[in-house]
Amino acid sequence: MSKSPDEKSTQSSAVQSGSDDLAGFERAQRSEFRRAWRRFTRYKPGLVALVFIALLIVLALFPGFFAPYDPTEIHSGMRGASPSAEHLIGNDHLGRDLLSRVIFGARTALVVAITATIITSIVGLTIGTVAGYYGSWVDSLLSRIIDAVMAFPLLALVIVLAAILGPSLFNVTLIIGLTFWTTYARVVRADTLSIRERDFVTAARAIGARAPRLIIRHMLPNILGPAIVLASLGIGSIIIFEAALSFLGLGVQPPAASWGRSLSDARPHITRFPHMAIAPGVMITLTVLAFNLVGDGLRDALDPRQRE
Amino acid sequence: MLNYIIRRLLQGLVVMLIVSFATFGLMHLAPGSPIDLMLGEAGRVTDEQIASIERQWGLDRPFHEQYIIWLGNVLQGDLGESVVRRGVPVLDMVSEAAWVTIQLNTLAIALAVGVSLPVGVLAATWRYSRFDYASMVGATLGVALPNFWLGLMLIILFTATLGILPGSGWGSWQQMILPVIVMAVENTAIFARMMRSSTIEVMTQDYVQVAKAKGLAQIPIILRHVVRNSLLPVISVIGWRIAFILSGTIVVETVFGVPGLGRLFITSVDRLDYQVMQGIVLLFAVVVVIGNLLTDLTYAYIDPRIRLS
Numbered sequence: 001m002s003k004s005p006d007e008k009s010t011q012s013s014a015v016q017s018g019s020d021d022l023a024g025f026e027r028a029q030r031s032e033f034r035r036a037w038r039r040f041t042r043y044k045p046g047l048v049a050l051v052f053i054a055l056l057i058v059l060a061l062f063p064g065f066f067a068p069y070d071p072t073e074i075h076s077g078m079r080g081a082s083p084s085a086e087h088l089i090g091n092d093h094l095g096r097d098l099l100s101r102v103i104f105g106a107r108t109a110l111v112v113a114i115t116a117t118i119i120t121s122i123v124g125l126t127i128g129t130v131a132g133y134y135g136s137w138v139d140s141l142l143s144r145i146i147d148a149v150m151a152f153p154l155l156a157l158v159i160v161l162a163a164i165l166g167p168s169l170f171n172v173t174l175i176i177g178l179t180f181w182t183t184y185a186r187v188v189r190a191d192t193l194s195i196r197e198r199d200f201v202t203a204a205r206a207i208g209a210r211a212p213r214l215i216i217r218h219m220l221p222n223i224l225g226p227a228i229v230l231a232s233l234g235i236g237s238i239i240i241f242e243a244a245l246s247f248l249g250l251g252v253q254p255p256a257a258s259w260g261r262s263l264s265d266a267r268p269h270i271t272r273f274p275h276m277a278i279a280p281g282v283m284i285t286l287t288v289l290a291f292n293l294v295g296d297g298l299r300d301a302l303d304p305r306q307r308e
Numbered sequence: 309m310l311n312y313i314i315r316r317l318l319q320g321l322v323v324m325l326i327v328s329f330a331t332f333g334l335m336h337l338a339p340g341s342p343i344d345l346m347l348g349e350a351g352r353v354t355d356e357q358i359a360s361i362e363r364q365w366g367l368d369r370p371f372h373e374q375y376i377i378w379l380g381n382v383l384q385g386d387l388g389e390s391v392v393r394r395g396v397p398v399l400d401m402v403s404e405a406a407w408v409t410i411q412l413n414t415l416a417i418a419l420a421v422g423v424s425l426p427v428g429v430l431a432a433t434w435r436y437s438r439f440d441y442a443s444m445v446g447a448t449l450g451v452a453l454p455n456f457w458l459g460l461m462l463i464i465l466f467t468a469t470l471g472i473l474p475g476s477g478w479g480s481w482q483q484m485i486l487p488v489i490v491m492a493v494e495n496t497a498i499f500a501r502m503m504r505s506s507t508i509e510v511m512t513q514d515y516v517q518v519a520k521a522k523g524l525a526q527i528p529i530i531l532r533h534v535v536r537n538s539l540l541p542v543i544s545v546i547g548w549r550i551a552f553i554l555s556g557t558i559v560v561e562t563v564f565g566v567p568g569l570g571r572l573f574i575t576s577v578d579r580l581d582y583q584v585m586q587g588i589v590l591l592f593a594v595v596v597v598i599g600n601l602l603t604d605l606t607y608a609y610i611d612p613r614i615r616l617s
């Protein structure tokens with residue numbers, strides 16, 4: 001594997017931080033960030049997707065401002081009504097405004113996706129670096145545990161846990177966060193293994209740096225790129241999982257709005273009110289697509305090795 | 309090679325032990341004992357009666373003893389009895405449903421491979437052409453489409469509007485079309501992308517350049533020299549995707565009312581039939597472990613670089 005110029009620059013920043021030259025460390029990081037940003041902007045679909053996600057975040061932060069109605073308000077006589085001037089994409093089987101429910105659903109999707117991604121990244125990074133750094137029996141043990149978790153089809157595992165703990169927004173987020181980390185752990189472990197043998201780590205160890213400092217100050221900055229790429233590519237599948245769980249009735253509970261829940265509401269009425277099933281699904285697809293495209297762009301920007 | 313096989317087999321065994329322990333422990337965490345569920349509506353039951361059933365089922369023993377007894381039973385093919393459908397062995401319910409799931413997913417994988425391989429190879433051959441662009445946009449979209457929504461959309465189109473295909477059930481070939489297509493979409497997208505990038509990689513190899521230089525036509529080069537090598541990563545990915553495929557089958561079978569393992573799993577979750585849930589989860593995990601093991605061994609057999617490192 002050949003060293004790319006970006007790899008060298010993060011490496012030198014890590015070495016500088018070893019001498020506690022904090023000012024120099026920050027300067028190096030900023031320019032690295034700027035370079036990554038320039039590489040990211042070269043991928044146009046990723047840029048468009050980023051704008052879409054930004055709009056979605058605004059929507060999720062202030063849903064009350066954008067939604068024309070209360071998402072749980074039942075409009076009498078409007079059961080399963082088709083799109084009209086007052087209700088732009090129609091009403092659901094109870095007469096609730098679909099557009100408002102889709103807008104409030106964005107909040108559910110993003111809250112679950114972002115929180116679960118944070119949990120999963122922390123668990124994956126910790127287990128991966130510990131396994132890769134300590135090696136020997138620690139590595140074998142953690143690797144077998146990773147294999148065992150990966151042996152369960154994730155959805156089956158998540159469903160069993162949701163059934164046991166009871167379905168709620170909090171539990172769904174926690175369950176997804178605590179089951180999705182295996183891929184991160186594997187990749188981080190492999191990266192740690194290869195970085196552990198590099199000269200700058202040996203040098204830091206020679207000056208007397210101990211494990212936590214070695215891992216956090218010297219190795220982590222070099223692992224972070226691929227980890228961020230993985231995390232961003234994982235958000236899409238987390239959104240699909242939350243929607244799938246809610247679709248199966250094991251996720252967010254009514255009357256809270258969730259795209260998956262809306263599709264589950266639509267299912268029994270699919271022949272009479274097909275319009276109920278369209279908008280929530282389009283939103284899930286676009287959001288997942290957007291996060292995947294941003295992930296592709298980040299891969300080009302941060303992890304040149306993985307470029308297709 | 310022998311060393312590698314033994315090491316992988318031992319690892320697989322350890323993983324299966326952890327998996328069985330986790331499955332058993334998970335169901336143990338569940339609220340409410342199976343006895344409550346059975347006797348829930350039966351009215352008044354004395355404590356002695358409960359105690360006698362507990363003794364009979366071994367529920368009064370410590371956790372680790374229960375686990376060992378259960379593991380012994382599982383190894384003899386006894387997965388217990390359904391609590392909801394009283395007296396029906398879980399193994400019977402599971403094997404009946406498994407046959408349907410195997411049919412569905414074999415057809416879906418065959419469809420995915422059949423479509424994705426030629427698309428991937430052609431996209432790589434005509435790199436940056438309109439075909440390449442269109443198929444890769446399709447693949448990107450295919451990964452982002454949630455299968456349950458795609459299922460609903462196809463039901464709206466083919467069942468509710470056109471009325472040409474049934475939207476639920478399993479048995480006739482018409483009933484198989486929609487679920488098989490939905491199950492195949494994500495894998496088609498992933499395989500096509502992989503096939504394209506691995507074909508592009510192989511085409512830059514020296515031996516392909518040599519074949520070109522000695523004047524071989526493009527089609528024989530691709531068929532004889534490129535595809536055979538670019539197929540490798542795709543084959544292994546099929547094995548490693550078994551867990552994802554099983555996740556998908558849970559949802560797709562529920563959408564289309566296909567009486568397979570996925571739907572049996574969801575109905576047993578709804579009814580809190582823990583014995584059936586446990587049996588299916590264990591079966592899923594064992595299938596994944598064996599599938600991954602076989603994939604790794606096949607891959608190591610074909611590609612010596614793996615087993616020697």
